[in-house]
Amino acid sequence: MTAIRFDNGAAYERYMGIWSQLAGEAFIDWLQMPAGARWLDVGCGNGAFTELLVSRCAPARIAGVDPAEGMLAFARQRPALSAADLRHGDAMALPFADAAFDAAVMPLVIFFVPEPARGVAEMARVLAPGGLAAAYAWDMEGGGFPYEPVHALLRELGATVPEAPSPQASRPDVLRQLWTDAGFEDIQTRRIPVQRTWPGFDDYWETVAGGPSVKATLATLPEGRIDVLQQRLRACLPTDARGRITCNAAANAIHGRLPKS
Numbered sequence: 445m446t447a448i449r450f451d452n453g454a455a456y457e458r459y460m461g462i463w464s465q466l467a468g469e470a471f472i473d474w475l476q477m478p479a480g481a482r483w484l485d486v487g488c489g490n491g492a493f494t495e496l497l498v499s500r501c502a503p504a505r506i507a508g509v510d511p512a513e514g515m516l517a518f519a520r521q522r523p524a525l526s527a528a529d530l531r532h533g534d535a536m537a538l539p540f541a542d543a544a545f546d547a548a549v550m551p552l553v554i555f556f557v558p559e560p561a562r563g564v565a566e567m568a569r570v571l572a573p574g575g576l577a578a579a580y581a582w583d584m585e586g587g588g589f590p591y592e593p594v595h596a597l598l599r600e601l602g603a604t605v606p607e608a609p610s611p612q613a614s615r616p617d618v619l620r621q622l623w624t625d626a627g628f629e630d631i632q633t634r635r636i637p638v639q640r641t642w643p644g645f646d647d648y649w650e651t652v653a654g655g656p657s658v659k660a661t662l663a664t665l666p667e668g669r670i671d672v673l674q675q676r677l678r679a680c681l682p683t684d685a686r687g688r689i690t691c692n693a694a695a696n697a698i699h700g701r702l703p704k705s
Contacts, residue, residue, distance in 0.1 A: 455654040459651055467695045469500075482503065482504055483506050484507045484509070484549070485509075487557075489515045510532065544570050546576065547571075553581070557609075565626050574703070579699075588693055597673055597680075604664070619633060
């Protein structure tokens with residue numbers, strides 16, 4: 445299995461950051477956290493969701509951790525994150541003290557954690573009593589990934605598409621078990637549908653071709669196969685009379701709280 449690597453914050457912003465914020469708006473509304481909380485964004489990447497936390501949640505403290513220095517560098521350039529504590533680190537060994545946060549979130553991250561149970565246990569460790577742990581993940585096994593049509597066509601052409609190491613962790617039943625095993629209570633799950641529109645195929649293609657799960661794969665295709673891919677994409681993508689392309693995606697979300705004592 446070829447792993448997905450994230451290193452270009454600007455390319456990620458166009459490819460997935462916008463999707464993350466679309467789902468993130470509904471996710472934050474669902475969490476109903478009061479202002480003034482201490483937040484940790486696990487797998488903060490280029491800061492797309494972290495920025496949303498700042499603008500929507502009035503946090504007393506905002507921190508993030510990510511294993512990719514290139515993504516962190518992009519996040520640190522966001523004006524809204526000038527006061528954020530953004531650190532290089534691993535979701536399975538968070539570089540923060542016990543009970544340091546009121547809320548810990550994994551936005552579009554848990555299926556990239558090689559051992560999801562360790563990642564959820566680490567969120568529990570850094571949360572204060574009564575703290576909230578939450579995540580949302582594309583419904584990988586239910587067709588909810590935003591660029592599944594592209595991946596499907598690449599596989600038809602014989603290409604190997606990079607995959608997340610733990611796609612099963614996007615399932616509601618698996619998420620619920622992970623949260624239960626980590627000691628969380630009042631666990632709730634929901635599905636978050638989202639939709640995104642591009643002005644035309646060229647814009648859609650530029651977005652996809654720069655994505656971490658597609659860019660490297662395109663480089664392996666024999667001559668002429670990219671043209672075939674584009675032709676098939678044009679034929680299957682939902683396009684309106686003005687040439688606009690509208691795609692749907694869906695994420696599974698979960699949240700739960702630690703006992704207060």
